[in-house]
Amino acid sequence: MSFVVQQIADPAAPLARRNPVAKLGAALLFSLPLIATLDPLTPTLGLLVELAILPFFGLRYGALLRRAWPLTLAAAGILVTMVLFSADRSGRLLLGLGPFDVTTGVLVDTLGLILRIFAVALPGVIVFATTDPTDLADALVQNARAPARFAIGALAAFRLLPLLGDEWQMLTLARRARGVDAGRNPLARLRLFVSTAFALLVGALRRGTRLAVAMDARGFDSGAPRTFARRQRFTAADSALLIGAVILAAAALTTTVVLGLFRPIIG
Structure with missing residues (x-):
């Protein structure tokens, strides 16, 4: 298990240089309309837009x-869940699995849900892959007027994520050195995974408590005015990014409505 949180994009790319708050806002504005409909076309159009602009963020597809x-694991889980528990079994029967009938209606609903998860999650992945966490915390405080305690605390937690992967590996090696090994028994592997995850959770809670006490001791909650080493400026180009996200999301939703495929999630 590993957690990689460092910036992996070319910082000189046109959209990677934008203000972190602008990128985060654009991701939210583009993603929210995609969950307004159950059809598979809207998230498909959203995914095509996201993949098309990926080079402008300095990211490679690989x-x-x-x-x-x-997200692929989530998609597999959704597929199994929908096949087993979907209430809508309308449409043409494609495959009969005992009491579970796989119909065209089930597949359309499953496809729409999987595509929506990818379309909603990818903007967030792009934002965090192209943004330095410190810049994001600074921008949240300076441009979004977020509480400094919240922003700096989130930054500290984000910075600690890689330690979870290292600690998981250390716990696994320590148990193996003591002869605790599941071998090829799947039930034993599951029990060992659960116990290791619980130990990791306990260690994370203890580390978080120590970090909170240390931050309070250093005056992070003093309420005194704070200064910033790095100024985060919100420019006209950042506003254009937000406007562009709204226009692209509206275009995808309008296309679905015009084609008569719009299925509102409410109503």
Whole structure:
């Protein structure tokens, strides 16, 4: 298990240079309309837009694939869940699995949900892959007027993520050195995974408590005015990025409505 949080994009790329708050806001503005409909077309158009602008963020497709691999696990889980528990079994029967009928309606709903997860999650992956965490915390405080305690605390937690991967590896090696090994038994592997995850959680809580006490001791919650070593400026180009995200999201939603495929999630 490993957690990689460092910036992996070319910082000189046109959109990678934008203000972190602008990139985060654009990701939210572009993603929110994609969850307004159940059809698969809207998230498909959203995904095409996201993949088309990826080079402008200085990201390679291979690097994005390595960052977004957990989404494939989520997609597999959704596929199994929908096949087993979907309430809508309308449409033509494609495959009969005992009491579970796989119909065209099930596949359309599953495809729409999987595409929506990818389309909503990828903007966030792009933002965090192209943004330095310190710049993001500074921009949240300076441009979004977020509380300094919240922003700096989130930055500290973000910086500690790689330690979780190192600690997981250390716990695994320590248990193996004591002869605690599951071998090829899947149930034993599951029990060992759960116990290791619990030990990791306990260690993370203890480290978080110590970090919170240390931050309070250094005056992070003093309420005194803070100064900034690096100024984060919100320019006209950053505003253009936000406007562009709204226009592209509206265009995808409008295309679905015009084609008569819009299926509102409410109503």
